[in-house]
Amino acid sequence: MTATIELSGVSKSFGPIHAVRDVSFSLGEGEIVALVGHNGAGKTTLIKLMLGLIRPTAGTVRVLGEDPATGAAAVRTRLGYLPENVSFNPALTGTETLAFYSALKRAGRGQVGGLLERVGLAGAADRRVRTYSKGMRQRLGLAQALIGQPRVLLLDEPTTGLDPASRRDFYSFLDELRAAGATILLSSHALSELEGRADRVIIVGRGVKVADGTLDELRGIARLPTRIRVRLAPDGKDHAERIASRDAGWRPVNGRTLEINAAPEDKVALLRSAVADGIPIADLDVTPPTLDELYAHFQDTEGQDTEGQDTEGQDTEREAGR
Numbered sequence: 001m002t003a004t005i006e007l008s009g010v011s012k013s014f015g016p017i018h019a020v021r022d023v024s025f026s027l028g029e030g031e032i033v034a035l036v037g038h039n040g041a042g043k044t045t046l047i048k049l050m051l052g053l054i055r056p057t058a059g060t061v062r063v064l065g066e067d068p069a070t071g072a073a074a075v076r077t078r079l080g081y082l083p084e085n086v087s088f089n090p091a092l093t094g095t096e097t098l099a100f101y102s103a104l105k106r107a108g109r110g111q112v113g114g115l116l117e118r119v120g121l122a123g124a125a126d127r128r129v130r131t132y133s134k135g136m137r138q139r140l141g142l143a144q145a146l147i148g149q150p151r152v153l154l155l156d157e158p159t160t161g162l163d164p165a166s167r168r169d170f171y172s173f174l175d176e177l178r179a180a181g182a183t184i185l186l187s188s189h190a191l192s193e194l195e196g197r198a199d200r201v202i203i204v205g206r207g208v209k210v211a212d213g214t215l216d217e218l219r220g221i222a223r224l225p226t227r228i229r230v231r232l233a234p235d236g237k238d239h240a241e242r243i244a245s246r247d248a249g250w251r252p253v254n255g256r257t258l259e260i261n262a263a264p265e266d267k268v269a270l271l272r273s274a275v276a277d278g279i280p281i282a283d284l285d286v287t288p289p290t291l292d293e294l295y296a297h298f299q300d301t302e303g304q305d306t307e308g309q310d311t312e313g314q315d316t317e318r319e320a321g322r
């Protein structure tokens with residue numbers, strides 16, 4: 001996979017605040033990567049570093065092979081960015097807004113109509129942005145980020161304000177862009193909606209990268225249990241005790257349903273044992289650890305690892321009331 005973004009040992013301090021500390025990762029073509037972390041973890045700072053809006057205190061950032069802060073303007077025009085709090089001139093129409101950003105990106109106005117169509121705003125193209133709903137402004141923001149067919153898209157909290165149907169449209173749109181080879185990094189707090197949509201997850205905590213991998217890889221590292229739940233057939237109620245007597249750990253949920261938390265290596269054996277000898281099973285659920293649970297696990301681990309380290313930045317942040 002060709003790397004489009006490479007961060008190597010990147011740190012960024014704002015005076016006494018260590019917003020990002022020694023972070024390295026690379027992003028490839030045709031990849032959707034989620035960047036997740038608590039408020040103040042350093043996500044926006046990382047995105048600003050990739051955009052070249054700020055420069056690292058230490059380490060190197062490369063976007064399409066160049067330093068985004070000092071490299072050729074051509075690199076920046078191949079980057080699309082949707083900021084966290086998107087805000088447009090309310091007096092301009094949707095078409096005028098995209099025409100304005102197209103001129104800034106030297107992309108020409110040719111794609112404006114198609115982009116508005118693609119994000120479902122064709123009908124509102126000639127209305128002033130002040131009349132748009134929050135979700136419509138967010139979609140206009142996405143269209144703005146797509147000007148010039150960027151090879152790299154950096155999206156900060158992109159689904160804020162979108163209703164469930166618009167969110168689905170948004171992710172299927174990202175799938176198309178990924179299939180065309182774009183690199184997409186999205187920062188988000190909406191963990192459950194990222195499952196099955198992001199190819200990879202990077203978790204940051206207090207400015208440090210604490211995990212980086214596919215959901216399966218993170219599950220393998222975290223070794224959190226998988227929940228297995230069996231529901232016995234109506235005539236199988238008496239078998240509940242047989243299941244429980246074979247493997248300690250099964251707990252009754254209600255009359256006919258039993259549940260167990262299985263370590264990854266015990267999963268299959270537990271399932272076999274639960275359905276052995278013709279025990280009448282009506283239904284079966286196997287729920288691997290969710291991204292929410294993995295996130296909590298890695299944040300906790302990071303908290304233990306960094307105990308006693310310099311948290312001056314976080315103190316300052318708390319004092320600032322963020």
Ligand code: ATP
Pocket residue numbers: 014017018019037038039040041042043044045046084313314317322
């Ligand atoms: P959120 O989820 O709340 O948007 P985030 O993960 O995007 O948070 P950042 O905005 O990157 O976090 O902030 C990381 C840390 O750096 C915070 O402690 C923040 O207060 C600090 N910080 C960010 N920008 C500046 C700045 N320009 N000057 C001083 N401190 C800053």
